[in-house]
Amino acid sequence: MYFDSVHAALAMEGHGPFVWAAYVITLAVLAAMLTAPARRARRLRRELAGNFKRNAGRGGGANEVGNASGT
Amino acid sequence: MWSFFHKLGSPPWLYGIAGSILRWLLPLTLLALIAGASWGLLFTPPDFRQGNSYRIIYIHVPAAVVALAGYYVMALAGAVSLIWKMKMADVAMKACAPVGAALTFIALVTGAIWGKPTWGTWWVWDARITSMLILLFLYLGVIALYEAYDNKAAAAKACAVLSLVGTVNIPIIYKSVDWWYSLHQPASIKFTGGSTIDPSMLYPLMLMIASFYALFTCCLLLNMRVEILRREARTNWVRKLVGA
Amino acid sequence: MAFCARLLRRQLVLALRRPVDIGNPLLFFAMVVALFPLGLGPAPGTLATFAPGILWIVALLANLLTADNLFRGDFDDGSLEQLLLSPQPLYTSVLAYVLSQWLVTGALLALLSPLFALMLNLAPGAIPTLVCSLLLGSGVLSLVGGIGAALTVGLRRGGMLVALLILPFYMPVLIFGSAAVQAAVIGAPAGAHLAILGAMLCLALALAPLAIGAALRISVDA
């Protein structure tokens, strides 16, 4: 470990705010990037499951598919 | 080889294989990212000229490098989609754009943050920076175009055309911007580091670059899996998968 | 070829029957050029230094203003699908479209630019270079703009999206174009810059019509 204390690591001789801000922003963007597909997949699966159920209930007319717009 | 190419065009196969790759690649990537970031943040000595602010390099450079490479991946997928009419290439291309845009954004923001302590200003019209900004525009253009089309099959083809045109132009853009910079202004601002970088800084940087590449792959596969599900919504295998 | 000439004539007739469309970019050009001295204070020295950049930027913006309209009308009234169905080679048809648009915007502006150059105190010796660079460069702009127009013509809201798509591609042209004039102003040879612009034009001439054609086929399906 280069720094002596947590405090020193946070301050980084005055450059702390910049460095940590850069890392935090990056972390936020990466997190959003990684979780976005999962969120979309969950929504899509719910819609599809609902649709299939409804169609099965109607006797397999299979006329409708979720208008999952995919964004 | 041919059969592999054929399999690559098969949505269920691709969906499955992407899943099994992700199962080990994703944890590994996250681990490498954490290791690299803490190594760079806490265990390396400061730069003798820039002090501690240089630690931004461990995210700035990997993000910039992978963002650039990402454009070529996208264009390659676009070419495959147009030439071999492979639907899964459409999917890959569509999945690239948001990831590339996010990485470009990271490179720009971390660069701007880094600029304040080192150059005393958030923004300069430097060649590198300007061309990175243009790259962001290119990515956003692809995303905007895809969203604007209703017929998503056509949207993917349109984006493929756009990204192919982009590949012809990216070298031109870089060349011209480099040239514009050297023409107009003596280089009062220079990137430090480069080849003179000390090994104690180089190793964590290499680790971070590698993990950003892996991260790009992970995000790509994740996005592709969702897109495949969406496109194949009417097929039996998706029905089975969703459990209906 | 005969078809191509006919298409070109039709486009020019259409443009001439609606002179506003031709006049607007020119007026815009004149106004913006007039604005710079007002904004800067009319010190002839400063103006002359920046004249190449100003003239080029304004030419580019004027092009941007008209890019979206290239195929819009023909798409809306169904002429475009008829063109796609006709047995004529799309490559040359597309070229005729772009050529007609270039004639009424880029070429016209290039020919009028000496006038505006004088307004900005550009060194008279640089004027031939200015006209040349604008002629070559606006050709590239029109071709690239055509790609953007073709990609977005099927969408209901073109306008700004076209600008977004094509502006990154406009930037290299701007850089080399203004650099050429800049070089001519300080008396350096501008041949190299013009050669690069010419090379870009050749590349665009070869590839852009292909991209435009592909994009049009996709767009009628949007």
Added chain:
Amino acid sequence: MAFCARLLRRQLVLALRRPVDIGNPLLFFAMVVALFPLGLGPAPGTLATFAPGILWIVALLANLLTADNLFRGDFDDGSLEQLLLSPQPLYTSVLAYVLSQWLVTGALLALLSPLFALMLNLAPGAIPTLVCSLLLGSGVLSLVGGIGAALTVGLRRGGMLVALLILPFYMPVLIFGSAAVQAAVIGAPAGAHLAILGAMLCLALALAPLAIGAALRISVDA
């Protein structure tokens, strides 16, 4: 009044229908702003000098890109004649049209302009004046542009004269607008310029809707 609010909402919904379209104007401004360093050179001093003029030109451009579309769509699909037939007061309806266009171009640009001002190294002290002048001035631009749009919407040809008449009205706005910012940059009071812009806006608010309404009635009959 309720009708007017509904019209305003409809226009805004139309403008913002696709999620990307919200981001488009912002991106567009960023890209056009980026053109200027590329053309004029990246030296911070130069850019700062030109910043007021540049930002004002971008505002004008955004207005020009959208002005022609103000009534075009509604004319082409018959919505405009329905509006004229409805028992609602035309003055307020027209005002709602213009207001909606102003909100998505002029006002948006004005609010975003500080960001771009920083990128162009404009003196931070001049930023409030910049925002004010853009807010006031782009209102005038939208109103005057509306007159032009209304006069030309029904014309299939021969609109040249109209464009010639309307475009010059943009000129004083540009002059006073950029002069206000210029004054603020050198620390002089910009109040007088802003007051003139405000007076122009009041005049335009009072008269332009009348002119637009009359022009629309004539255009439907063209």
Added chain:
Amino acid sequence: MLEAEALGLERGGRVLFEGLSFSVRRGQLVQVEGANGAGKTSLLRILAGLSRYGYAGAVTHRAPLLFLGHQSAVKGLLTPRENLAWHIAGEGAYDDAAIEDALDRVGLHGYEDVPSHALSAGQHRRVNLARLYLSRAPLWLLDEPFTAIDRDGVVELEALMVRHVEAGNAVVLTSHQPLAVSYTLHRLNLLEGLCP
């Protein structure tokens, strides 16, 4: 409800009609007749008050009117529901349930919230025709309302018009298809005037 006095119109050097006087009364269903280019649309636009210059004679309105022209006045970016809401806002009304009901009646159930540009040609027109179920204007001026409408749709529309005139209102329409209604149809010939 509407009186026309000595209307005359000349377009492009051709006299389309001259000295055309007639009045439309409550309970009348009037079909304007004429070949392509006879001047039916021009007449309807004069009657609606949209054309104000360049014709002879005078039109007096005695009642609010609803005019549906060749153009559908349907915005592609808006959904049918939004389009209708906007249309009736012009008459100062707003009622969500009524809109839903009108869309159902013209067969657009399930399409209420699709952007209108994704509708077929006939569905597009139907959005416009849904206004007939919502409007409170006693006088309807309809320019080729049956364009692009399928057979069932035409039957429904004719029934709707008959109900409207039976309720003491009036309809003036143009159509190249013969109307199949069990109601006295007045024919308006541009050259000969109104014949009962």
Added chain:
Amino acid sequence: MLEAEALGLERGGRVLFEGLSFSVRRGQLVQVEGANGAGKTSLLRILAGLSRYGYAGAVTHRAPLLFLGHQSAVKGLLTPRENLAWHIAGEGAYDDAAIEDALDRVGLHGYEDVPSHALSAGQHRRVNLARLYLSRAPLWLLDEPFTAIDRDGVVELEALMVRHVEAGNAVVLTSHQPLAVSYTLHRLNLLEGLCP
């Protein structure tokens, strides 16, 4: 002249047709049937090769075709003569007298040199229909050709189509009006396929 194999299309979550196979042969006059929104226009655009993405199946063309859609492809700023000259230039032909003749036949004599935006709705469509007299394409795909055309015009058009198929060519058209032709009419139902 045209073969369609297992065509399938889904729009906005609705299946419009599925597994639709048929072939159009010389001498056939085919009317595509279906209510508003059934998918007739979509099918014709696929047959014409204009829609290329997002449908299942395959279409094989054996002959050049002429497609006239909902949109008239007539430029308001050009005169009918100029419009036609441009249209047939696409087929590589050019013949002034033939254009004049075609315009006469569709009843536009005297309107040859008027800007097209000054034409009535029906005249506008007629400019487009004049192409039928000029085209040398054996296969016609016509999407609601009778829109806005008056009764005499419809009769003429029907006769023209019959002449065309009798000469060994083929016509595929959509129309909500029943055709009054003395020729075997094949009906193409989107759900059931081609029935003779």
